[in-house]
Amino acid sequence: MTARPLPRTDRRFTLLGAPYDGAATLGWPGSRYAPARIRAAMAWILQRREDGQIYCLDHATLHPFPEDLLVDGGDVHTVGHDLDATLDAARAGVADTLAAGRTPVLLGGDDCLLYPAARGLAESTPGTVAVIHLDAHLDLLDENEQQGRYSHSSGMRRASELANVDVSASVQLASRHFNFPSSLAFREKAGLRNIPAAEIHRRGTEAVAADVLAHVAAADRVLLAFDIDCIDPAHAPGAGAHEPGGLTSHQALDLVQRLAPYTDAMVLTEVNPLTDANDRTANLAAYLVAHFVVHGGLAAPSHEGAPA
Template identity: 30%
Template sequence: MNEREAQRDRTSTPPPVGPVDASKTPRFAGPATFARLPRLDQVPRADVAVVGVPFDSGVSYRPGARFGPTHVREASRLLRPYHPALDVSPFEIAQVADAGDIAVNPFNIHEAIETIEAAAVDLTRDGTSLVTIGGDHTIALPLLRAAHATHGPVALVHFDAHLDTWDTYFGAEYTHGTPFRRAVEEGILDTEALSHVGTRGPLYGKKDLEDDRRFGFGIVTSSDVYYQGVREIVDKLRQRLGDRPVYLSVDIDVLDPAHAPGTGTPEAGGMTSRELLEILRGFVGLNVIGADVVEVSPAYDHAEITGVAASHVAYDLVSLLAMRAEASR
């Protein structure tokens, strides 16, 4: 195809199908897709797909994250189509759609992981990027496997109160506390560019930190964010990431329980929702290739505080991927 034909092809492509107009249909009416966007089967293809994984069989404390995708979608009804902080209308510059949920076996973690990986590979086969709503953090491993299948070893920024690089729980290798240890062992991560952000709280022992360092992770604690500030943290992370393909994994318990009570393993002393969103917005221009938001447990979420926070996190992740899709055209 020559340049003139390519230009004609671009101009003939229909504009993206956006969300339901809230000035014509109240936000509390109609199907609860993410941000009231079209379903994936209602558009020819998507640049960015939001997909749910209602799975929480890997949790070690309070269950309930299997209801996270539905909860976040309901909270996302309040989202609006223009993002002033990033000066972008993500649903206008890229086709974003809701891909529904990946149905997984709640009684067999190994089978569930295989199902998630296969579904993610299928959804991204035509170049679509995923923002996945969990579910517990076990799901990050198969999502990273799928990302690796397309992009090779990927850099990782992991927002979490916890390291999630432990070896086993009760002899089980696959839980919500082990995905990133397994990912390093499988060679699917770029060990020159791995970062935890927001970690805090007690550990089982100093060896936890020693193992984590050996895997290649750098740590930005929640105290570092408080004392150093968002801009300095963003600068350091951007230097570490460079132009590598980057996967962003957000455990909502990275936020203080005051900002996200609806999660399974809360820890005091966390980041504010404002800090988290500002760090994410600092990643504009990076080669972000996929993302997830996990561990939202609505049973503990009074006044929908956690659902609102998670929906805004997902919106910022969608915006980053939409901007990347536009830039790559």
């Protein structure tokens, strides 16, 4: 049997918003409006709960969904002119949620928020942390004049520098097209694995998810970092940047279903209502969160065809 982390069971989740896009120095700003739009879309999904259960048509199973399975913890304290204060508030929100015995789901905002999510998880465990990073881009930029050190292009680089983040147990998924040669050099030196979108299309999500779980099994805790631009803009037009050739909405949802039981926190970033079309991307983001909670929370009956 392929090695994988132990599934996390009997969990409860807290939704946190981080309405901040001050580090979106490239692409389109506007992701500060995403938490509100994703929450509105979540209401459409959550009204389907009945008697503490919800029915998943994908696998023909009833899942437990008590009232406290997912609660809204509000927004972390964001300061529009102060990146450092915002990053620290996001870190504290993730850490405080974990200290309360709940699993955080942080909604950005731009992708600078990957770093404080990783830091909040890393500082909350004595063991090691792996990052599963779904993104069209590598986000390994160290520093430059226009973007500084903590922009949406540097989240994974800064996370990799945390003392107990195990870079060699981490993996990036769905990257594509072009990036900085310096980022390639860092990735190779650090031993950070990359599975580009083209490989996911060739191999399929079931095989890739099993491969990812075997890879991150070397770490004690796992962060699922999901930049919405890992999805093709045909399926997610409301993003900070458009990179063709990405995941389909089905592939993204299937990966989240398969990975959710083995991860300890989620950060979802770069949904941009200003470039969205009739809230299609915010709605997809809400379903990604819902599947993370439903498939990563309380145990459901086993069934043929379920993510394994």
